[in-house]
Amino acid sequence: MFSGIYARGGTAAAVSGQAWLQAMLDSEAALARACAREGLIPSGAAEAIAAACVAERFDLEAIGRGAADHATPVVPLVRALRERVGSEFAEQVHLGATSQDILDTAAMLVSSRALGVMLDDARAAARAAARLAEEHRATVMSGRTLLQQALPTSFGLRAAGWLVGIHEAIVHLEDVRQHQLAVQMGGPVGVRSPAIAAGVAAELRLAEPVVPWDTIRVRVAMLAGAVGTLTGVLAKLARDVTLLAQNEVGEVREGGGGDRGASTAMAHKRNQVAAVSVIACARRVPGLVATILSSMEQEHERAAGAWQAEWGTLSDLLALAGSTASWGRELLEHLEVDVDRMRENLGRLAAAGVAEAADPDSHLGASSELIDRALTAAGP
Amino acid sequence: MFSGIYARGGTAAAVSGQAWLQAMLDSEAALARACAREGLIPSGAAEAIAAACVAERFDLEAIGRGAADHATPVVPLVRALRERVGSEFAEQVHLGATSQDILDTAAMLVSSRALGVMLDDARAAARAAARLAEEHRATVMSGRTLLQQALPTSFGLRAAGWLVGIHEAIVHLEDVRQHQLAVQMGGPVGVRSPAIAAGVAAELRLAEPVVPWDTIRVRVAMLAGAVGTLTGVLAKLARDVTLLAQNEVGEVREGGGGDRGASTAMAHKRNQVAAVSVIACARRVPGLVATILSSMEQEHERAAGAWQAEWGTLSDLLALAGSTASWGRELLEHLEVDVDRMRENLGRLAAAGVAEAADPDSHLGASSELIDRALTAAGP
């Protein structure tokens, strides 16, 4: 796409064609080593194969084209790998494996790498939210319900809510990363002995599945759900920022230097680029999660369409969620808060005769207690 | 709707208008008791309020109509409850709470109750899958990839895959039920002291949140994702059944007596009613999960639309997922397997010169090892 909005942070690179290619090659290398450990192939063969598994030496375009002839890129990839390895070890390449073994294992590797980047950004976003919560314990502001001023609250508590949400989404996502991203090594119809899967899992530091999961897509669904949850929380806080940054409200604005957010047509305007970009990326996610869930209905030992629909969907999902996390981090790390304007806007409530607004600081005790709970729960 | 397909099992009742009403009343009762424990109201008031909280004594229709005037049913409900409690204790009803406290707490109660029913059915489905896996260790059949016969496998291993999928979805859903279904008691803008929330949580045996989660919808999203995962696994196995039950394949069929599955127009046909119903219910789920995820972008302390969109979506999601689980249980508990036909169909592979098909039993060792792993992992 022509727009960098969708590709902030490192996940776009982590799910690129090149990244998938390397992940498939890593899977082939791990398979060869696992086979060697089980005595199925000589260890020299395994090392020769592993040495050849470098994405830069393959023609990504040609493999993409070949993929269209076989409904999988693994067929042309294995051919190319065998050629590169040479006739001596060609037979030992891809031993006992099927396309799905390599692709599913690669998908989990790609996901693990993308989550690594995404979680780094999410954790930084959480730290920034924690800092805002801490710094703005005593910053009173108007709570707003259904977009109407309601009663006083504090900006620190608002940020504490963001923090807890991000934190809980991270915990869930880390759990998925650790336990659900498992290798696939069932062979053509899933009956391969689990020893090879165990070996590949150890090699790639992925989880080992109980049984092959060719058409049991629980782990992909859990991954999608967890990723969707994180983006949803980030969208919530970005929405808050766009609303609080309205000229008529003026309680926060995005910082960051340069001419970020300048308009082509209106010199006086500055747009909330990071918040808008969080929302733009995050809004694309729920439809992708639905596609992943719809794709769980897979036939027999390998699906005719639903599985193949997953690859691009998962890539897009990870890229967009990673971009959301990166923008969210940027947004929170540079958010500027107008403490005076927050107090000033409360005046409208006081003028409406709302007793609580006359003494907005009276809530700060409860608010501060809640902020402490949030900071404790979300850890340092 | 005119069709019982969508309403099998107990979840439809667990999310009915009546069930929501009772859950809202249970939330008011628990709030009153928690307030009494904190010394905010006399315990006599709490007991009088709790005694009045019986759904049958309220006019559900009138509350539904009133809901449309306030964009929440809690306004008319609290009025009706105060009337019923009488002037002595009317002031103590709903003390310090806001509509969202009651509705969100009720949503979690409704979810917990619906999950109870759904998980019972899912566990029974898992047991039935375990039985099939055990019984059919030595039942060879053709593995099929992209809807083409591939290599021999066993029906026991197929069922073991179903079992692991259902089991993993159950574990995730139980975890969500235990840790994510938390009360909401933040008051109008979330600054209420957490003591009341703790009291209500103890009363209702729901989780206690770190801070109020009015517009931080992580727990709803996790619930939706977990429910969607369970239905996806069930759809997978129902799809398998519809395919294996084709006349030309004939390897399984649904049991169950009476005239189930008879056709109006074709006396010779019997339809796979449970499998079709699993798919019909499950296909409606991903779109609902997407709606829940899209609804996470909620403004400030209470959303203007996104929150109100959740109520019906969550109800439908739980009802459909519960119906899916109930049909899935029915399907697995009565599945009839044609062992001879499975072996016979392998003949086609052998005739195509596939060496493995000539000796299909040679795979049964690895298959049996995997079945054992599945049975062990999924517990008794």
Place this chain on the structure above:
Amino acid sequence: MFSGIYARGGTAAAVSGQAWLQAMLDSEAALARACAREGLIPSGAAEAIAAACVAERFDLEAIGRGAADHATPVVPLVRALRERVGSEFAEQVHLGATSQDILDTAAMLVSSRALGVMLDDARAAARAAARLAEEHRATVMSGRTLLQQALPTSFGLRAAGWLVGIHEAIVHLEDVRQHQLAVQMGGPVGVRSPAIAAGVAAELRLAEPVVPWDTIRVRVAMLAGAVGTLTGVLAKLARDVTLLAQNEVGEVREGGGGDRGASTAMAHKRNQVAAVSVIACARRVPGLVATILSSMEQEHERAAGAWQAEWGTLSDLLALAGSTASWGRELLEHLEVDVDRMRENLGRLAAAGVAEAADPDSHLGASSELIDRALTAAGP
């Protein structure tokens, strides 16, 4: 559901179980008359059958339960209708038809009736938007982009945009209603002569299809798309209203008497109930449209799951879209505009040195020309 938000206007009734039952009976009656016209059954039989086709005389609950045994309500319905008609004409009931003929024809009837109500509300909403456009030609306000004040525009032009959007959505939906809502009368596998379909179409004033469309769901998809488009436009204007009604902006508010919008916890607040309800209903629609589109992949002559998933989805889609339209009408018919506040808020732009804001009326010529185009295009 416990909430009247989702069921405003007449579409909820138009898609109720009772309404579906009547539509199925209307389809059976029309079939009988078409058969009589073709000489397949005596006209006395047709009239006896038609006379029996009154929903109130059937047990909706029992048919719903029976539906679960056959994955279709038509099996128990036809049995009950034959009993009611008596042994003399029982054989003539449902002649040559299959369940799908009756259900699909009923679905189109239900849709047509629901669209009738929905389009009435949508047209009234368009008229109200036209009135606002006309009345507020000279009402200057700040245009806002990315939630920031941009340059002056007029409220009349904003309303003209709403008008054109509603109008175009109506035109599309009326086209779908007229041309896409076609009967289904293909018999068990679609080979029935088209004469019967033509007869039934004439009887029910629905369109006649070129060929049976059992598993070719183009018309359902187009219906869903058109309905989704209408709700999307209404959500847009409701979002505008929630934003313009913020205390800090204060440019519009919902009218309507009584205590609508009063809060349980905050006496000073009034919520924008209609706008919130439009958004709540409309947000539930895109996921349902996706389910309808996903359900287009139907097998052979009758689908095993995808078709059965459509019924409830379509009902919910029509009910929610109708409720959206009814709330949208309510919103526009009672919208109160604060002309002074609009001009006052422009002061902020002028203060920021925006030249155009110093003379906001200078744009009114172009604005008025555009309003005229909108009023002309959207007709009287």
Place this chain on the structure above:
Amino acid sequence: MFSGIYARGGTAAAVSGQAWLQAMLDSEAALARACAREGLIPSGAAEAIAAACVAERFDLEAIGRGAADHATPVVPLVRALRERVGSEFAEQVHLGATSQDILDTAAMLVSSRALGVMLDDARAAARAAARLAEEHRATVMSGRTLLQQALPTSFGLRAAGWLVGIHEAIVHLEDVRQHQLAVQMGGPVGVRSPAIAAGVAAELRLAEPVVPWDTIRVRVAMLAGAVGTLTGVLAKLARDVTLLAQNEVGEVREGGGGDRGASTAMAHKRNQVAAVSVIACARRVPGLVATILSSMEQEHERAAGAWQAEWGTLSDLLALAGSTASWGRELLEHLEVDVDRMRENLGRLAAAGVAEAADPDSHLGASSELIDRALTAAGP
């Protein structure tokens, strides 16, 4: 992505970053010429600007990066274009326009070009379906409902159903292409005189809108719905092909030479690559349509997130739908039908005592009449 499955046919190129860049430049060129025609800039300036609007001369990467600083690629593009045009005419570039004018007009151009390719493939698919319908008028086969053999039908009639579905989807899509793809030229807040829009529309052969449609996304929604409908029909027929091509059914198979469909692990297998690819692409579409519909809720004169979410979604939608159409064409143009096997499979029905199956040709009259209707309706 590493897989050519998603990028068959010309739409992937038609929605590439390069294609968007050219479309934005075409919009700037058309704007300059329209301004010249209205006397706002000298025609020499317009021609100088138009001459500079060649995508290859711009740095796509740099513009993509710049887009991330402004939440739009138009800011860096206009800067680069002004530099390229030189100081003499720099002021005349982008005159009176806003980012959204250029991006929305470019989106419509990109859509129009992508639809051109997609419709060519869809029309070829329709012709191939028409040929199959014509050729197989007398090819009896078993109709199948709920995946069970039902009664005899003809393969010609099955193909006629596909034909009518594709044809109706094409008609709808052509209508959208002609009437809904309109330029956007409203200036910063939509109050620009319509003369410029008319000029740009004439220049680009796009439709002219009644009023600017910045946040009224009816045309994007209609486009998405129509595209989703086409892919749904193609998924239906691809699903049929995968089912009919099962070894146990064996009634059709994909043609096409080379080693297409060969398996890495199973030499005896040939996969239905085109059918699988149609399904893989088509399954990704409904979630994208839902995202487009969800994105209709756009604020004021320019949305803060929902609009920016549209760009990538629309690109993906067009690319995947185009790929679906290309695969669908391939599938239908090379489909091989096993007429004998179709008749042979009917034997199972006859053996079950189904009277109609004993004389399957008796239905061919009605079937042929319906095929004629389909061929007539879908034109030559």
